[in-house]
Amino acid sequence: MKKYKGAVFFDYDGTLVDEVDHIKTVTPKTLEAIRRLQDNGYAALLCSGRTKRFLEADIEHFDGAVTCNGSYAEVDGEVLRDIYIEEDLLHEVIDKYFIRDTIIQMDTQDVTYYLHNDEEFFKYFCRLFSLPMEWYAPWKYWEKQHISKLTMNYKAPDVFEDFKKEYADTFECAKHVRENFFDITLKGVTKGDAVVQVADDLGISKENLYAFGDSDNDVEMLKNVGTGIGMGRCSDAVKETADMFTQTTKENGIYHALRELELI
Incomplete structure (x- = not known):
């Protein structure tokens, strides 16, 4: 350097x-x-x-x-x-919060992954912001990826506070300027x-x-x-x-x- x-x-x-x-x-x-x-x-x-x-x-x-x-x-x-989120922890978050009507995106440096059920949302998102759809891909849970950050989109107002409380010792949560979005990184990051x-x-x-x-x-x-x-x-x-x-x-x-x- x-x-x-x-x-x-x-x-x-x-x-x-x-x-x-x-x-x-x-x-x-x-x-x-x-x-x-x-x-x-x-x-x-x-x-x-x-x-x-x-x-x-x-x-x-x-x-x-x-x-x-x-x-x-x-x-x-x-x-x-x-620094990336370990597979077991990633699966735990998805299992607990996907059922709460959230949309979870998983960021690597090159590709953002989404759950299969959310594909239409991300197609709409790409059209809305003129983003290439190839920047996104469906998540294959059996493939290990370096997931640097999660972003959660939620509808129920208590999701953000519930997540912060449940994972206070595990994750940092940063609210977006847009409502109902927040970023998730490992604690201390x-x-x-x-x-x-x-x-x-x-x-x-x-x-x-x-x-x-x-x-x-x-x-x-x-x-x-x-x-x-x-x-x-x-x-x-x-x-x-x-x-x-x-x-x-x-x-x-x-x-x-x-x-x-x-x-x-």
Whole structure:
């Protein structure tokens, strides 16, 4: 791996792209800022709940990525972290919660698996968001896969609280901005935990770490860097955590913050 003087971690949804303002890929002004940041010796790293597959529109512009809310990380093509849910535990969750009218997706870095009964839902989902159906595949329970993260879609409002209570010692649960969705990773696996490991592996001290985020699942990441930057329209939890704030994605908030920090 290269030697970097520091690293900047970028959340993706709500930070680099923004559904509210219909920004689906990194803007030219933000790309300019990232290139200048890299030219100045800093690693520019994605840090997202998404898998690598769902970051492919922009991942090539970065030096690496933390994905699936911290379950996986790679820098300069080298895998630094690959934490996955064991088969027995995965089967237990499916057996208990599939019968509660949920839709469970199972994420690897390349393919998202679904249960056979949910195929029509995922076909509809792909049409709705213009996603390639080949990114998805029916789960074959007899084949071992590195499932980095689960996402559960539920109808009954008590499912989320029941799951959190039942698996409090086993899983981390991160609620989506959209209602009735939440991400599931193993206990202790967060963006913040992954940032610490990546920084250690790169030999970068905390004061030379920066992070941009907007949502509750970015809080641990913002806490574990020297300077955490909250985006425009950030959540209340981010407002309580971030060291400084910038504008929205549409207003080129990342560019302006990096200028203010004299990183570009």
